Amino acid sequence: MRLVVIGAVAAGLSAAARARRLDRQLDILVLEKGDAISYGACGLPYLVQNKVRHFSDLVVYSASYFQKERNIEVRTGAEVQEIEHGRRRLRLCSGEFIAYGKLIIATGARQDTGGIAGVDQPHVFSMNSPAAAVRLKQHLLGTKPGRAAVVGGGYIGLEAVEALRSYGWHVTLLHDGANLLHRDEPELTRRLLTHLDRFRVDTRLGCRVRTIHEKHIDGIACDLVVLATGLRPNVELAANAGIELGRTGAIRVSDHMETSFGGIYAAGDCAEAMHLVAGRPMWIPLGTTANKMGRVAGACAAGARERFAGIAGTSIVRVCGLAVALTGLSLPQAKAEGLRAVSAWVKTQDRAAYFQGRATEVELVADQSTGRLLGATVIGEHGVEGRINVVAAALQTRMRLDDFLQLDLAYAPPFAPVWDPLLIAAQQLQKQF
Amino acid sequence: MRLVVIGAVAAGLSAAARARRLDRQLDILVLEKGDAISYGACGLPYLVQNKVRHFSDLVVYSASYFQKERNIEVRTGAEVQEIEHGRRRLRLCSGEFIAYGKLIIATGARQDTGGIAGVDQPHVFSMNSPAAAVRLKQHLLGTKPGRAAVVGGGYIGLEAVEALRSYGWHVTLLHDGANLLHRDEPELTRRLLTHLDRFRVDTRLGCRVRTIHEKHIDGIACDLVVLATGLRPNVELAANAGIELGRTGAIRVSDHMETSFGGIYAAGDCAEAMHLVAGRPMWIPLGTTANKMGRVAGACAAGARERFAGIAGTSIVRVCGLAVALTGLSLPQAKAEGLRAVSAWVKTQDRAAYFQGRATEVELVADQSTGRLLGATVIGEHGVEGRINVVAAALQTRMRLDDFLQLDLAYAPPFAPVWDPLLIAAQQLQKQF
Numbered sequence: 110m111r112l113v114v115i116g117a118v119a120a121g122l123s124a125a126a127r128a129r130r131l132d133r134q135l136d137i138l139v140l141e142k143g144d145a146i147s148y149g150a151c152g153l154p155y156l157v158q159n160k161v162r163h164f165s166d167l168v169v170y171s172a173s174y175f176q177k178e179r180n181i182e183v184r185t186g187a188e189v190q191e192i193e194h195g196r197r198r199l200r201l202c203s204g205e206f207i208a209y210g211k212l213i214i215a216t217g218a219r220q221d222t223g224g225i226a227g228v229d230q231p232h233v234f235s236m237n238s239p240a241a242a243v244r245l246k247q248h249l250l251g252t253k254p255g256r257a258a259v260v261g262g263g264y265i266g267l268e269a270v271e272a273l274r275s276y277g278w279h280v281t282l283l284h285d286g287a288n289l290l291h292r293d294e295p296e297l298t299r300r301l302l303t304h305l306d307r308f309r310v311d312t313r314l315g316c317r318v319r320t321i322h323e324k325h326i327d328g329i330a331c332d333l334v335v336l337a338t339g340l341r342p343n344v345e346l347a348a349n350a351g352i353e354l355g356r357t358g359a360i361r362v363s364d365h366m367e368t369s370f371g372g373i374y375a376a377g378d379c380a381e382a383m384h385l386v387a388g389r390p391m392w393i394p395l396g397t398t399a400n401k402m403g404r405v406a407g408a409c410a411a412g413a414r415e416r417f418a419g420i421a422g423t424s425i426v427r428v429c430g431l432a433v434a435l436t437g438l439s440l441p442q443a444k445a446e447g448l449r450a451v452s453a454w455v456k457t458q459d460r461a462a463y464f465q466g467r468a469t470e471v472e473l474v475a476d477q478s479t480g481r482l483l484g485a486t487v488i489g490e491h492g493v494e495g496r497i498n499v500v501a502a503a504l505q506t507r508m509r510l511d512d513f514l515q516l517d518l519a520y521a522p523p524f525a526p527v528w529d530p531l532l533i534a535a536q537q538l539q540k541q542f
Numbered sequence: 543m544r545l546v547v548i549g550a551v552a553a554g555l556s557a558a559a560r561a562r563r564l565d566r567q568l569d570i571l572v573l574e575k576g577d578a579i580s581y582g583a584c585g586l587p588y589l590v591q592n593k594v595r596h597f598s599d600l601v602v603y604s605a606s607y608f609q610k611e612r613n614i615e616v617r618t619g620a621e622v623q624e625i626e627h628g629r630r631r632l633r634l635c636s637g638e639f640i641a642y643g644k645l646i647i648a649t650g651a652r653q654d655t656g657g658i659a660g661v662d663q664p665h666v667f668s669m670n671s672p673a674a675a676v677r678l679k680q681h682l683l684g685t686k687p688g689r690a691a692v693v694g695g696g697y698i699g700l701e702a703v704e705a706l707r708s709y710g711w712h713v714t715l716l717h718d719g720a721n722l723l724h725r726d727e728p729e730l731t732r733r734l735l736t737h738l739d740r741f742r743v744d745t746r747l748g749c750r751v752r753t754i755h756e757k758h759i760d761g762i763a764c765d766l767v768v769l770a771t772g773l774r775p776n777v778e779l780a781a782n783a784g785i786e787l788g789r790t791g792a793i794r795v796s797d798h799m800e801t802s803f804g805g806i807y808a809a810g811d812c813a814e815a816m817h818l819v820a821g822r823p824m825w826i827p828l829g830t831t832a833n834k835m836g837r838v839a840g841a842c843a844a845g846a847r848e849r850f851a852g853i854a855g856t857s858i859v860r861v862c863g864l865a866v867a868l869t870g871l872s873l874p875q876a877k878a879e880g881l882r883a884v885s886a887w888v889k890t891q892d893r894a895a896y897f898q899g900r901a902t903e904v905e906l907v908a909d910q911s912t913g914r915l916l917g918a919t920v921i922g923e924h925g926v927e928g929r930i931n932v933v934a935a936a937l938q939t940r941m942r943l944d945d946f947l948q949l950d951l952a953y954a955p956p957f958a959p960v961w962d963p964l965l966i967a968a969q970q971l972q973k974q975f
Contacts, residue, residue, distance in 0.1 A: 119960070152896055152955050166896040264954075385950075396960050397953040418948035425952035434952050463585055463599040494957040495928015499935050501950050506939040515851035517818075517934050519858035519867050520830040521697075522585050524927040527552070527829050 110135060112410050113199065113207060115189050115346070116215030117141035118150060119396050120377025122170070123403030124213045125181050128411040135411060137181045138207070140199070142188035145239045146172055151396045153242040154268035157249065158275050164239050192350035194370055211372050211410040214347050214360065215403060218378035218394050221341035225260070227321035228336060235336040236265060236272075245335065254278045258331035260318050262289040264426040266337035267301075270310055271429050273335065280310045281329050285317040290426070291339070294439035296454060297486055300470065301428065308429045340394055342379045355381045357392035364416040366406035374410050376402035383419030386437045386483055386504055387446055393422055422484075423501040425494055434497035437484025437504045440474050449477040453538035457530045459491045461522040467491060471534040473500070473510070477542065480509040485534075492524070496531050510535060510542070543568060545843050546632065546640060548622050548779070549648030550574035551583060552829050553810025555603070556836030557646045558614045561844040568844060570614045571640070573632075575621035578672045579605060584829045586675040587701035590682065591708050597672050625783035627803055644805050644843040647780050647793065648836060651811035651827050654774035658693070660754035661769060668769040669698060669705075678768065687711045691764035693751050695722040697859040699770035700734075703743055704862050706768065713743045714762050718750040723859070724772070727872035729887060730919050733903065734861065741862045773827055775812045788814040790825035797849040799839035807843050809835035816852030819870045819916055819937055820879055826855055855917075856934040858927050867930035870917025870937045873907050882910040886971035890963045892924045894955040900924060904967040906933070906943070910975065913942040918967075925957070929964050943968060943975070 112128055114121045117139045125139050139146075145168070152167040161167060172183040188202040192212065199207045220237040222228050234245040254277035259269045262284030273280045282305065288298045289312075298314070305312050318326055321334055342359040353369035355361035360368055360375040364383065368375050377399035381390035398420055408415040425434040443450035452474040458466030469489030475482050485500040487493045503513055514536065518529045545561055547554045550572045558572050572579075578601070585600040594600060605616040621635040625645065632640045653670040655661050667678040687710035692702045695717030706713045715738065721731040722745075731747070738745050751759055754767050775792040786802035788794035793801055793808040797816065801808050810832035814823035831853055841848040858867040876883035885907040891899030902922030908915050918933040920926045936946055947969065951962045 149894060149896070149955070149960065151953070151960070152894060155897065155955050161896045395953070397951065400960055401948070418945065419950075421950040423950045423952045425954045425957055427954060427956045432957065436950070436952070461582060461585060463582070463594045464588065492928060494952045495925060495931055498928055498932045498949070498951045498962075501952070502932050502935040502941075503939075505945065505949060506936075506941060508935075508939060512851065512938065515834070516931070516938060517852075517854040517856045517869070518830065518931045519856045519869070519927045519934070520584070520828070521858045521860060522582070522588050523860045524858055524865065527582065527584070527833055529931075 110210035111208060112137045112211045112213065113209035114139040114213040114215060116217055116377065117146035117183050117185070118148065118217060119399035120403035120406070121213065121215035122147050123400045124215060124376055124407030124410065125175070126179060127404045127407030129179050129181055131408055131411040131413055139175070139181060139183040140187040140189060140207070141183065141185045144185045146183055146185060148239060149396070153236045153239065154265065154272055156242050157236055157246045158272040159246065159250070164243055189346055192346055194350055194373065212374070213406050213410055214368070214373065214375040214379060215377045216343035216346060216379045218340040218342050220336060220338060222336060222338050225318055225321060225338070230321065230323065232323070232332060233321055233334045233336060236269060248333070249276045255332040256281070256330050257333040257335065258283055258326050258329060259335045259337055261337035261339055262286070262312070263291050263337060263339055264424065267426055267428040269335040269337050270305070271427065274308050274310070274429055278333070281331065282310055282312045283316045283318055283326065283329070284312070284314050287314055290433065290435070292435055292439050293441040293445070294486065296472065297433070297439070300488060301433065304428065304431050340378065342392065342394070344379055347375065347379070355390050357381050357390060359392040361390065364418070365409040365414065366402055366417060367409065374406040376406035382417065385419045385421050391420070391422070393420060395424060418505070421501045421504045423497060425497060430490070432489060432493035434487045434493050435485070436497050436501045437482070438474060439484055439486070443474055443476070443483045448483065450474055450483055451477050451538065451541045453534055453541065455530065455534045455537050457533050458526055459489050459530065460524065461526050464522040466526060469493070469530050471496065471530045473534045473538045475510045475538055480511055480542065482508055482510055482513055499531055510539060514539060543643035544641060545570045545644045545646065546642035547572040547646040547648060549650055549810065550579035550616050550618070551581065551650060552832035553836035553839070554646065554648035555580050556833045557648060557809055557840030557843065558608070559612060560837045560840030562612050562614055564841055564844040564846055572608070572614060572616040573620040573622060573640070574616065574618045577618045579616055579618060581672060582829070586669045586672065587698065587705055589675050590669055590679045591705040592679065592683070597676055622779055625779055627783055627806065645807070646839050646843055647801070647806065647808040647812060648810045649776035649779060649812045651773040651775050653769060653771060655769060655771050658751055658754060658771070663754065663756065665756070665765060666754055666767045666769060669702060681766070682709045688765040689714070689763050690766040690768065691716055691759050691762060692768045692770055694770035694772055695719070695745070696724050696770060696772055697857065700859055700861040702768040702770050703738070704860065707741050707743070707862055711766070714764065715743055715745045716749045716751055716759065716762070717745070717747050720747055723866065723868070725868055725872055726874040726878070727919065729905065730866070730872070733921055734866065737861065737864050773811065775825065775827070777812055780808065780812070788823050790814050790823060792825040794823065797851070798842040798847065799835055799850060800842065807839040809839035815850065818852045818854050824853070824855070826853060828857060851938070854934045854937045856930060858930060863923070865922060865926035867920045867926050868918070869930050869934045870915070871907060872917055872919070876907055876909070876916045881916065883907055883916055884910050884971065884974045886967055886974065888963065888967045888970050890966050891959055892922050892963065893957065894959050897955040899959060902926070902963050904929065904963045906967045906971045908943045908971055913944055913975065915941055915943055915946055932964060943972060947972060
């Protein structure tokens with residue numbers, strides 16, 4: 110039987126590799142419309158920042174590696190035009206037909222510029238593809254710093270701000286929503302604004318960009334624009350074939366990553382995932398999730414019965430040296446889900462004071478009715494990823510605040526204070542119960 | 543009613559502070575036999591290393607702070623000679639009697655030199671009290687580096703090795719057991735030996751020291767000796783009063799931290815704690831545990847019904863720049879508990895390779911019969927505390943490996959690889975199921 114995978118980045122190649130591991134006989138073909146495969150897309154902002162020198166440093170495996178070591182054929186420049194599921198075949202843009210037994214759709218997501226006029230001008234850049242990132246990097250390396258505008262205050266926008274500041278550009282950040290990082294959490298936004306202000310970043314919230322002019326946006330002078338306007342799932346191939354989409358607009362999948370068509374799976378940024386706290390599918394495109402979904406899709410396409418448990422919505426971003434991490438639901442998000450949510454923020458030290466402890470902030474959100482933890486925010490310079498991950502693990506097991514308070518976390522002066530910031534936040538939150 | 547607390551370091555003062563918070567009327571008296579209170583004992587090795595300049599930097603609160611801000615009387619130099627529970631009073635060494643309504647024993651632990659001869663010589667030091675640590679530090683600051691021996695390969699011994707190496711001393715580490723860190727885990731010991739060897743530390747395992755001579759120990763030349771021979775709980779006061787000890791030799795307590803005598807509680811290094819994985823009481827004296835136990839003892843002594851869930855046995859130590867963290871049971875420990883345990887070690891990178899990822903090692907242990915996670919070891923330079931804490935959280939909820947594999951951990955290139963080392967280890971371990 111032949112398994113065909115559409116897309117050769119995180120989800121697609123995870124799926125293909127996993128399927129091969131479980132079934133040595135399977136004929137596996139991966140189709141990629143672009144010319145780059147198996148690269149760490151999350152590294153593109155750091156390629157721009159020149160923390161990563163060459164795009165090739167982001168590439169994990171080559172097509173010839175997959176052919177030789179995994180017996181997986183990867184074809185680049187192979188764009189699928191139509192899925193003809195009735196005849197179990199794909200039609201490529203080239204006119205070629207490719208038959209499949211099982212199909213995995215890993216078509217990813219693309220930047221959604223939301224109808225902004227003027228995005229095709231030479232001074233408008235993005236970081237959403239290898240070519241785009243390389244183009245921006247070359248421009249930054251070869252140009253005297255001036256005034257830049259970043260459009261969009263999600264994590265890619267904030268990574269763009271960090272990159273531009275590192276080259277010495279003056280940056281204005283334009284964001285259409287009221288809150289940064291696509292997190293309905295005014296307290297987080299307030300803290301981010303304070304931090305950005307230290308880097309002289311001029312942040313404008315509620316600023317919907319309609320037109321990019323040659324020298325300005327809405328009167329704000331800029332010589333260079335980086336678009337980071339958010340993503341939209343690439344679902345057209347699936348939708349045109351009649352595959353069901355979810356309410357989020359991404360492809361609806363079972364916990365085996367199967368679509369509404371038996372034998373067709375979807376994984377990665379084109380698909381929804383069950384949110385473990387909200388208890389309903391959400392679309393939060395991230396590289397980790399894509400890899401995990403791909404792994405399950407590949408296993409199931411190869412005949413195993415694995416399942417993807419879902420996501421806690423965990424993410425982390427570095428913004429001008431500050432780490433900001435989220436998991437679960439924010440307080441306003443939890444309330445919007447109809448939960449009786451309460452939260453506590455604490456500002457404390459990430460290590461013993463006598464061991465160069467630096468300020469860190471932790472917010473925990475819990476359900477006052479059940480005591481269940483619902484989410485967290487962690488901000489700081491050290492140990493942020495570890496602390497958010499502890500909460501992510503707690504969310505996955507539906508841990509109650511009572512039990513969270515009892516966590517036996519590691520302590521020695523070089524690593525943490527004797528009362529970990531997570532436990533201090535939990536103690537504060539407990540006072541509201 | 544009067545609450546008397548014996549001991550004014552971690553457990554004792556946590557207990558007193560918590561009791562005050564819950565009951566503003568309570569008469570609270572804390573008795574400390576020494577003259578230092580409320581200090582971070584875990585910081586003493588870093589005082590010796592001169593990472594912490596002055597002992598006063600380790601002191602959190604003064605007795606006058608407790609008196610003024612918390613209305614808690616703390617008396618230093620007040621050593622209790624006997625608990626006369628029948629008459630609800632203590633007899634101090636001074637001859638004074640002190641009446642109590644409720645009593646909390648937080649007498650801590652002391653170094654157990656195990657009958658080694660010659661420990662009172664001027665070239666023999668330890669780090670187990672403020673005075674001892676200051677004496678060693680002054681000696682190191684004022685002496686040309688020579689040959690030192692550290693007796694005992696637990697975490698304090700390894701911290702002593704780091705301190706001595708930082709002053710340029712040649713170090714021989716003598717340990718009576720087969721495995722370092724009091725962890726029955728030969729693989730961990732092997733890795734530690736490799737690391738210590740890089741720092742030219744001559745480690746001798748299975749070496750029981752009987753006599754410390756002026757210029758050598760068992761023929762091993764040394765000008766200076768640091769004793770780190772392990773601890774023994776200070777239970778004599780309790781035992782002489784008839785309070786029951788557990789099989790570990792420490793004071794047996796309920797999950798409300800109550801001893802076998804109603805109204806007398808025990809907390810901290812003198813008491814046992816329920817091990818969440820082994821399911822039986824163990825004695826693992828650590829500052830975090832002492833603080834948590836003290837908090838519960840204080841709450842219960844003040845009339846609340848809080849409980850201490852127990853410990854996962856989580857600890858972390860820095861050894862010559864390397865972080866080594868443990869939680870739960872090692873593979874041999876789990877087998878000794880009668881479990882069908884299996885484990886997997888992985889060596890991988892702590893961040894994306896293109897983001898200066900460094901080697902990190904993770905071992906996960908699980909029960910093949912139930913799939914339940916049992917323990918972990920994490921070794922590395924970055925993110926070690928965060929990763930062990932995720933496993934500690936998983937152990938507390940009796941998480942199965944299946945669920946652990948699904949954890950939605952944070953990822954961005956500055957913080958972690960897209961497949962976290964924990965998940966890679968979990969995938970490896972799953973192959974044994």
